[in-house]
Amino acid sequence: MTIKFGIIGGGVMGEALLSRLINQQIYLPSEILVSEPQAQRRSLLTQQYQIAVTSDNKEVVRAAEVLFLAIKPQVFDSVAAELVEDGVVVEGQLVISIMAGVPLNKLEWAFPGQPVIRAMPNTPATVGAGMTAIAPGNHVQLGHLERAQGIFQAVGEVVEVPETMLDAVTGLSGSGPGYVAILVEALTDGGVAAGLPRAIASGLALQTVLGTAQLLKETGMHPAELKDKVTSPGGTTIAGIAELERLGFRSALIEAVKKAYRRSKELGS
Known part of the structure; x- marks a missing residue:
């Protein structure tokens, strides 16, 4: 079956989102692929949610219709360099980042020509009571925005803001x-x-x-x-x-x- 939702980073927020997406049947477990460096964490995610896992970020990028970046901002440069060096780009793939402080221009450098959306959710998302602000990049169309909103509505409420407001959103919610x-x-x-x-x-x-x-x-x-x-x-x-x-x-x-x-x-x- 086609991988419709790929996550790089199987931490708390990544798990919160995939658990709610599966629970609300927005995606089937068989449609989700998660890249996670820790073997113990990969095993836990597989057992808990019956999803596919890998340690290879490029495998997720190549396979997913929607790519969700849930890694720490401090490691983004190394992950992006790996992808750029190998030229891993999937035309039309929607890229969504929840990394605090990583701007759209940096994300669009790593994913040239792709529709990219920055998002700032908060930890109540783990119980479906989150608040997420999203900011669209240069190549985002209405359909991409609606898709991102549907994803984050699975974990709470969503508001669209210009990217210039995202740092303030981070400080508040x-x-x-x-x-x-x-x-x-x-x-x-x-x-x-x-x-x-x-x-x-x-x-x-x-x-x-x-x-x-x-x-x-x-x-x-x-x-x-x-x-x-x-x-x-x-x-x-x-x-x-x-x-x-x-x-x-x-x-x-x-x-x-x-x-x-x-x-x-x-x-x-």
Whole structure:
């Protein structure tokens, strides 16, 4: 059977995507080929998903209709040099990269004349709740965009942005799960410090973050409006918010996004 979806890099994000694509029957296991350097990892992917695996990147490039690059940006130069040296190009093949900081012009150098799309998903994609921003290259047509959107909709929501915004996307939604994880951990520790058992504090913190996000999304309410609704004069919430403001909580998050944004730009330079 024809290989319709090829992945170079069988790590966490690559596995998250292929598992959802198979689960939603967008691709059959027999239509997927993954290149992965670690033998143990190849064995795990084969056993778990009944897909074909290889250690040869060129085999995936030659076979796949859609090529998905899920490797670390630091190793892209060596992988690209290998492909360029051997002239491995498949005409009309859609190339999708999730490498942070690797620009479209660099990707199009490695895959000349090919439709190339840069994408920035985040780790909630592993449970189908991801947020992915995509930016099209010079040779991308509407059909390519629709295909990429269909792939990433398997793991969450998708938005199209110009490439100039992708570093900012990386700083916000790409790195954001790390910030939220610290928030949940800190809320839990605060509950423990106030006398709650850790298991109860953890459950309260998790559901509070999840429920607040769901409320904001479903109602379209501005976060400031929700904040105002839950703060009564002289009450507990405004006391807590005042302390957050005193300690620079809001500024710390803003600066974290900006710092991650700058680091993403450095990776691409």
